[in-house]
Amino acid sequence: MPRAALLLLLRLPASTIASWSSSVPATTMTTTMSSAAFSLGPLVAWRRRRRPHISTSSRRSYSSSSTTTNTAAVVRGGGRPPPSAPPPVPPLPLPAGLDGRRDDVEAAVLSVLFACRAARSVQPSGIVVDDDDDRESLDPAAAWMTTMEKEDSSPVTIGDYASQALALDVLFGRFPNDEYVAEEGSDALRADERLTDAVLAAVNRGASLNDDDRRSMMDVDRLLRAVDRGGRGAVGGTSSSSSSSSSSSSSSADDPILPASSSSSSSSSKSIEGNNGAKRVWCLDPIDGTKGFLRGRIAGGQYCVALALLEDGVPVLGVLGCPNLPSSSASSSSSSSSSSSSDLSAIVPAYGRWSEEEIERETSARRRKSTSTSFFPTSSRGCLFLAVRGLGCYEIPLRDVERHFLGERDYEDNDHDEDDDYVDENRDLDAAKFASATMSSSWTRLRVTPNDGSTVPASRAKFCLGVERGFSDPNGTVLEIARVLHGPDALIAGDDGALDVANSMRLDGQGKYGLLARGDAECFLRLPRVGYVDWVWDVAAGYVVLTEAGGRMTDVRGRPIDFSDIGAGPGRRAKLPDHVRGIVGSAGGVFHRALLDAYAKVEQTS
Numbered sequence: 001m002p003r004a005a006l007l008l009l010l011r012l013p014a015s016t017i018a019s020w021s022s023s024v025p026a027t028t029m030t031t032t033m034s035s036a037a038f039s040l041g042p043l044v045a046w047r048r049r050r051r052p053h054i055s056t057s058s059r060r061s062y063s064s065s066s067t068t069t070n071t072a073a074v075v076r077g078g079g080r081p082p083p084s085a086p087p088p089v090p091p092l093p094l095p096a097g098l099d100g101r102r103d104d105v106e107a108a109v110l111s112v113l114f115a116c117r118a119a120r121s122v123q124p125s126g127i128v129v130d131d132d133d134d135r136e137s138l139d140p141a142a143a144w145m146t147t148m149e150k151e152d153s154s155p156v157t158i159g160d161y162a163s164q165a166l167a168l169d170v171l172f173g174r175f176p177n178d179e180y181v182a183e184e185g186s187d188a189l190r191a192d193e194r195l196t197d198a199v200l201a202a203v204n205r206g207a208s209l210n211d212d213d214r215r216s217m218m219d220v221d222r223l224l225r226a227v228d229r230g231g232r233g234a235v236g237g238t239s240s241s242s243s244s245s246s247s248s249s250s251s252s253a254d255d256p257i258l259p260a261s262s263s264s265s266s267s268s269s270k271s272i273e274g275n276n277g278a279k280r281v282w283c284l285d286p287i288d289g290t291k292g293f294l295r296g297r298i299a300g301g302q303y304c305v306a307l308a309l310l311e312d313g314v315p316v317l318g319v320l321g322c323p324n325l326p327s328s329s330a331s332s333s334s335s336s337s338s339s340s341s342s343d344l345s346a347i348v349p350a351y352g353r354w355s356e357e358e359i360e361r362e363t364s365a366r367r368r369k370s371t372s373t374s375f376f377p378t379s380s381r382g383c384l385f386l387a388v389r390g391l392g393c394y395e396i397p398l399r400d401v402e403r404h405f406l407g408e409r410d411y412e413d414n415d416h417d418e419d420d421d422y423v424d425e426n427r428d429l430d431a432a433k434f435a436s437a438t439m440s441s442s443w444t445r446l447r448v449t450p451n452d453g454s455t456v457p458a459s460r461a462k463f464c465l466g467v468e469r470g471f472s473d474p475n476g477t478v479l480e481i482a483r484v485l486h487g488p489d490a491l492i493a494g495d496d497g498a499l500d501v502a503n504s505m506r507l508d509g510q511g512k513y514g515l516l517a518r519g520d521a522e523c524f525l526r527l528p529r530v531g532y533v534d535w536v537w538d539v540a541a542g543y544v545v546l547t548e549a550g551g552r553m554t555d556v557r558g559r560p561i562d563f564s565d566i567g568a569g570p571g572r573r574a575k576l577p578d579h580v581r582g583i584v585g586s587a588g589g590v591f592h593r594a595l596l597d598a599y600a601k602v603e604q605t606s
Contacts, residue, residue, distance in 0.1 A: 091106075092110075092403065111169075113401050115167040115286060115321065120295070121375060124296040157294065161189060162203045163216070163305055165199070166226070168596070182230020200223055202219065220322065284311075288306045288510050289508030290303065295508075303511075305323075306509075319384065320514050322511040325382065327381065372429050385514040392446075394445055447549055458594035463505050463521065474528070481599055510545075517546055517549035522587045522591045523591055524583075526555065526584075535576075543561060552586055552589075555581050555582055556596070565575070
């Protein structure tokens with residue numbers, strides 16, 4: 001076969017090759033391609049397995065405040081335009097009873113999936129792999145990292161911006177008249193072209209689902225508009241920081257990253273007064289637990305994408321996407337790890353450290369340059385929690401959600417690329433149907449630990465706490481509460497004399513609420529310094545997840561969390577009311593009463 005003809009075939013979409021192969025008579029094919037036997041089957045399979053192509057036409061290296069960033073796949077203004085009418089995504093298989101909220105749930109799950117992919121693509125793994133020249137190379141993800149410090153001294157990364165841009169772009173494409181409040185603004189991006197390029201690269205890596213998917217590529221203007229849709233209270237997406245003329249242009253011209261599914265109603269009818277005339281506000285934390293994100297994957301660095309929908313000030317939907325969190329089936333081994341992160345002095349190890357088997361699997365995939373398009377290759381790590389008010393709380397592996405939209409049968413198939421004897425038993429199944437059937441059976445209904453004390457008494461309740469104790473418990477109040485509940489053996493001391501709760505687990509981000517929801521722990525306390533008021537995106541999604549699993553959340557006085565003032569415009573805010581003092585979350589019942597009583601006792605004696 002002539003080289004030019006082969007190169008032409010390699011550039012054709014896989015669907016075109018498959019269609020041609022099935023429609024052209026064998027005799028014609030033989031005449032056209034020479035007398036040698038030629039099959040398009042392996043070529044089609046190879047094209048479908050290829051990693052998404054990333055253009056390196058705009059590549060530059062530069063130094064940031066902490067690392068060196070090598071930026072690729074940058075599409076700035078005037079890049080390739082997306083196709084005009086992409087096909088609808090396959091309907092999302094949902095747990096029974098959620099169809100009445102299908103539009104909201106599909107948009108929320110899809111936006112969180114994309115955000116998780118973008119964040120996962122840039123979280124450092126901590127793995128060092130020898131390259132072809134037997135020289136040690138840094139973790140590829142680390143080359144994408146740059147860290148800055150905001151006014152409140154909290155860190156912000158490329159992952160934060162990329163996650164927010166993707167999530168809000170998806171949501172705004174479905175609900176252009178809803179309100180949005182989110183953590184980040186675009187000021188830093190507008191001031192630093194190199195940072196913007198790095199964020200664009202992460203966005204495009206997270207949004208490109210396969211080799212033929214190019215409608216997901218953003219340019220700079222669209223990126224800035226997407227980030228500013230949150231704008232600390234922007235309505236319909238234009239915040240006060242959107243000062244450039246490019247971002248003031250109409251957002252309605254943006255083609256959606258993925259359109260609504262064929263089963264969804266038209267989003268054009270949605271308005272700021274959505275279901276039953278309710279005022280709708282989406283609240284997003286693009287990476288909740290940024291310090292955990294920076295610790296890296298194998299060290300158990302936990303973080304999550306937290307998204308909630310409020311209607312008339314009531315949280316009605318919550319999604320937590322936790323890319324590095326072990327699934328329920330793998331959680332027991334993760335929580336029993338005896339190692340701790342090297343930068344922590346905590347006695348209780350950080351939850352979710354990778355096993356040696358996971359490290360070896362990741363290292364092996366790096367060495368052979370795996371062609372899998374998945375960021376979540378196994379169901380044992382990476383979880384999504386979904387809760388809808390009055391309809392329950394569910395968990396599903398991120399792997400199965402991703403596979404549904406990728407349309408792949410099984411990511412592990414790619415582990416056998418070099419095995420000539422491997423036979424794919426599912427090769428004749430339609431990939432989309434296989435993925436849809438798998439996802440339908442993957443949802444797990446969650447319930448907290450029975451809160452009547454029948455299985456776990458309050459005296460043995462497990463605490464699920466934040467890693468950064470200087471923020472969540474600066475006065476050591478949680479330690480004293482544990483003494484009240486667990487007695488004289490409640491605390492353990494490390495070699496340096498530091499104390500910690502013996503029966504506890506520690507991790508960053510709102511994934512803690514997911515652990516309480518599935519019964520891995522019973523008590524959570526967040527007691528920052530006096531005068532600190534929580535942002536809504538730090539609480540709302542976890543509130544829905546916990547309460548819909550049968551748990552409870554209040555402040556330290558037992559008062560319900562008030563979300564009524566959240567939104568944009570005069571008189572609206574992105575923070576909880578000033579009177580909210582701390583957050584107490586639990587499995588409810590005897591556990592919540594015990595926590596509130598213990599807090600009151602400690603307060604009286606302090």
